[in-house]
Amino acid sequence: MNWNECPVLVTGGASFISSHLVDNLVNQGATVTVVDDLSNGKKENLSKSWDSIKFVQQDLEYVSKNEMKKLFDGNEIVFHFAADHGGRGYIDTHPADVCSNFAIDHHVFDACNNSSVEKIIFSSSACVYPTELQNEIGSDYKLKEEDSDCDKLNGFLSADVEYGWAKLMSEVQMKSFNKQYGLKGCPVRFVTAYGPREDVTHAIIALIYKAVEKMDPYQIWGNGQQERDFTYVEDIVTGSILAAEKISDMTPINLGTGVRYKMIDVVKMICEVLGWEPKEFDFDTSKPTGALSRSLDNSRAKQLLGWEPKFSLKQGLEKTVEWFVENHKIEGKVNEASLLDHTN
Incomplete structure (x- = not known):
């Protein structure tokens, strides 16, 4: 076309x-x-x-x-x-x-x-x-x-x-x-x-936001073991x-990529990209976490579209962290309300 x-x-x-x-x-x-x-x-x-x-x-x-x-x-x-x-x-x-x-x-x-x-x-x-x-x-x-x-x-x-x-x-x-x-x-x-321009109600940007603001103890929703693609x-x-x-x-x-990652491992990957890590993690099991383990079979996309994901999670995180750091004004605290609702 x-x-x-x-x-x-x-x-x-x-x-x-x-x-x-x-x-x-x-x-x-x-x-x-x-x-x-x-x-x-x-x-x-x-x-x-x-x-x-x-x-x-x-x-x-x-x-x-x-x-x-x-x-x-x-x-x-x-x-x-x-x-x-x-x-x-x-x-x-x-x-x-x-x-x-x-x-x-x-x-x-x-x-x-x-x-x-x-x-x-x-x-x-x-x-x-x-x-x-x-x-x-x-x-x-x-x-x-x-x-x-x-x-x-x-x-x-x-x-x-x-x-x-x-x-x-x-x-x-x-x-x-x-x-x-x-x-x-x-x-x-x-x-x-995930990627540049996403708001902090979404998982990856929320995790980056907390790390950039050096939240410590660093709060993770759920027990950190839930898995996502x-x-x-x-x-x-x-x-x-x-x-x-x-x-x-x-x-x-x-x-989807067909690859699962535990949320705790994603947080550690983000911290590695930023060159910072918290002294302590706080797992808040009262917060929404969604499905426990989710990954998509992309066989049909490969067969019908000739599509395969080109970016690994690490590559995508590096690009997303770079964008967020360039566009976020550090306040020294995390606005918890912004994680649950859109703010313009």
Whole structure:
């Protein structure tokens, strides 16, 4: 697929992952429109591409059908990344807010169907998977796309808290628009994405934030043994673009590394990058931790997209720490409230 002069709409395009996506598309010559209400996104995230894009400030939850059609008409590809989102602390403490994603997603799918849009790529999540498959520390099971199969509506579906259910049901919506109207697209399932421009409600940035502020005792949510698969933002962007190029039938695609790391080991890796370590760790088991052990099988991404992650966790952490240090004003303390809610 040639992206040069391809008209592309990115919803939520001023946020973390999507702003990197915008930069990539602009570099490939695409004609990009960004729609964002700036509730979480920031214009500064788009500074590299600002002069080359069209920006529309709009909350997609409260737009009429006619206005949505006007926004979407003229675009060939839509990357739908707009959502009320955050890390585990945020989604656990904002269950009603994240359910609004289901309504936003319906408006977007409907607008794609009623306009010139040929294909939509949807930012889904590893939270669409049943937690019962992720409740054993030390497990070597990797979550497969068929573990949450939206083609099997007469079978068992489950997901991780309200955020995961909203994402899963939006995948069901996508499939329904494909069945009834022939809408083309692909849901891409992200797992613990991290990198520059991310806010401190998310795990990796929160851990870096605490280390940069030299929090001691250094607080880790949970017992530190919970395991995650971490995917660097540039790998997420590459996979999402490949999905737009190669998938049309709403086949979901996992974008993960397939490698697990314990949270305590991630913290120690961050401290190593910074050249500092606390005298003591404090494990706060009262805080939200999510699934005990989560990793994605990326076989389908390799087979259908030719995609593999290029960044190891250590490489990604080095780049993320460098960005954070350059952009964070040290205060000598950690603002605990910012770990649970967005601050602009």
